[in-house]
Amino acid sequence: MKKTIYIFNDGQLKRKGNTLYFETEENSKYLPVEDIGEILVFGEVTLNKKFLEFVSQKEIIIHYFSHYGYYMGSFYPREHLNSGFIILKQAENYLNAEKRIFLARQFVRGAARNIRQVLKYYNNRIGGLTETIENVSELTGMLADCDDVSKLMALEGNIRDYYYKQFDKITNNPDFKFEERTRRPPKNHINTLISFGNSIMYTIVLSEIYKTHLDPRIGYLHTTNFRKFSLNLDIAEIFKPILIDRVIFSLLAKKMITVADFEEFANGIMMKERAKKIFLQELDTKLKTTIKHKSIGRQVSYRRIIRLELYKLEKHLMGEVEYEPFVAQW
Amino acid sequence: MFVILVYDINVKRVAKVLKTVRKYLHWVQNSVFEGEISKANYQKLKTEIRNIINNEEDSVIIYVFRTLQYSSREIMGIEKGGEDIFL
Numbered sequence A: 001m002k003k004t005i006y007i008f009n010d011g012q013l014k015r016k017g018n019t020l021y022f023e024t025e026e027n028s029k030y031l032p033v034e035d036i037g038e039i040l041v042f043g044e045v046t047l048n049k050k051f052l053e054f055v056s057q058k059e060i061i062i063h064y065f066s067h068y069g070y071y072m073g074s075f076y077p078r079e080h081l082n083s084g085f086i087i088l089k090q091a092e093n094y095l096n097a098e099k100r101i102f103l104a105r106q107f108v109r110g111a112a113r114n115i116r117q118v119l120k121y122y123n124n125r126i127g128g129l130t131e132t133i134e135n136v137s138e139l140t141g142m143l144a145d146c147d148d149v150s151k152l153m154a155l156e157g158n159i160r161d162y163y164y165k166q167f168d169k170i171t172n173n174p175d176f177k178f179e180e181r182t183r184r185p186p187k188n189h190i191n192t193l194i195s196f197g198n199s200i201m202y203t204i205v206l207s208e209i210y211k212t213h214l215d216p217r218i219g220y221l222h223t224t225n226f227r228k229f230s231l232n233l234d235i236a237e238i239f240k241p242i243l244i245d246r247v248i249f250s251l252l253a254k255k256m257i258t259v260a261d262f263e264e265f266a267n268g269i270m271m272k273e274r275a276k277k278i279f280l281q282e283l284d285t286k287l288k289t290t291i292k293h294k295s296i297g298r299q300v301s302y303r304r305i306i307r308l309e310l311y312k313l314e315k316h317l318m319g320e321v322e323y324e325p326f327v328a329q330w
Numbered sequence B: 001m002f003v004i005l006v007y008d009i010n011v012k013r014v015a016k017v018l019k020t021v022r023k024y025l026h027w028v029q030n031s032v033f034e035g036e037i038s039k040a041n042y043q044k045l046k047t048e049i050r051n052i053i054n055n056e057e058d059s060v061i062i063y064v065f066r067t068l069q070y071s072s073r074e075i076m077g078i079e080k081g082g083e084d085i086f087l
Helices: A049-057 A084-095 A097-126 A130-145 A149-165 A167-171 A189-210 A231-253 A273-288 A302-317 B011-022 B039-052
Strands: A003-007 A011-016 A019-023 A028-031 A036-041 A061-065 A071-075 A262-265 A268-271 A290-292 A299-301 B002-008 B026-029 B032-036 B059-065
Touching: A003 A273, A011 A049, A019 A049, A036 A189, A049 A071, A061 A189, A071 A189, A084 A097, A084 A302, A097 A130, A097 A149, A097 A167, A097 A231, A130 A149, A149 A167, A167 A231, A189 A231, A189 A268, A189 A273, A189 A302, A231 A273, A231 A302, A268 A273, A273 A302, A299 A302, B002 B011, B011 B039, B039 B059
Parallel strands: A003 A036, A036 A061
Antiparallel strands: A011 A019, A019 A028, A061 A071, A262 A268, A290 A299, B002 B032, B002 B059, B026 B032
16 A cells, blocks of 8 residues: 655655655655655645656645644645546536435434444443433434435534543543534644544545545535535545544553643644654554455455445445445444 | 565666666665565566666565564664655
């Protein structure tokens, strides 16, 4: 599987000797172009058109993050897997209210079931979450009757509220009290971790979409609008609880990140470079972790599972197999 | 799969081989590269090397590991190169 490179230092990205080359004031390094799938840029990086042409040709996506760790945008190379057929099917499924609500509901259902799995795991370990699990299950049951996307979003919000209320119990760390979900900017440490993790999750799914025929601009749960990608947001919903939240819980349980790894800015809180690196390292390891896949019957990495999810969506759009979201089994 | 590639090439061609291998693997130290590589890229790499080297004078050895289980990597002295996902 091709690697992800994370750039924190300031420097120049170049094309050199038919491969990629990163040069800083202190040192320089060649990156094997054939082994790189995406580059996440956090530092100040200069690059030129020759470089962009080259990564475009090699189908490498570059994602940019601001100084505060916010997702700013991507260099999305020319689509290399073009399929007018899939785009038409995607649009058709969006425009037909019934078809759209079906997919939107499946995404929420997947997210809710995975939230339930995470809660169940911690209920076995620390107990006291039975009531929340019941509440989540009950709300998940109500999804079937929900025939409006905005109601669906509200329902998902309610599920997440129940879920987030248990974060303090799960993390059991007074430094990382949840209180309430805050965004733009996140106002406490745990919210900062969630926001950072989610924005990385969106880019990972976007990178995977790039390797399929799907068009990331047409989403179902998240309204397709004029400015941005939305299909990656839909798919990310399913994986956020089992990838991002689990990474956060394990980072906090092992005390790998502490409050000293954060700093205040404006009226929010941001992570320092060390914390970002530790987070990304854990997530990278998690994405490479393989699990036995039920229907394929062999070991596949989480990253692969994200791609398989997109293939399932393609099959659904083509009318071959109805889409069922991935649900973790443990 | 994971490979370790070492070479001993006549100075006339060494730069060419170096540049070719850099596209696929991580430089570790002089004449040594390593890294994960797909089967397809492994074939591509071998073909490219084959087209450059002179079979009478040059030598390239590739150690292939199916997985890195039951292996470890120790470094003595300074670490010159290798794979790093953070830059």
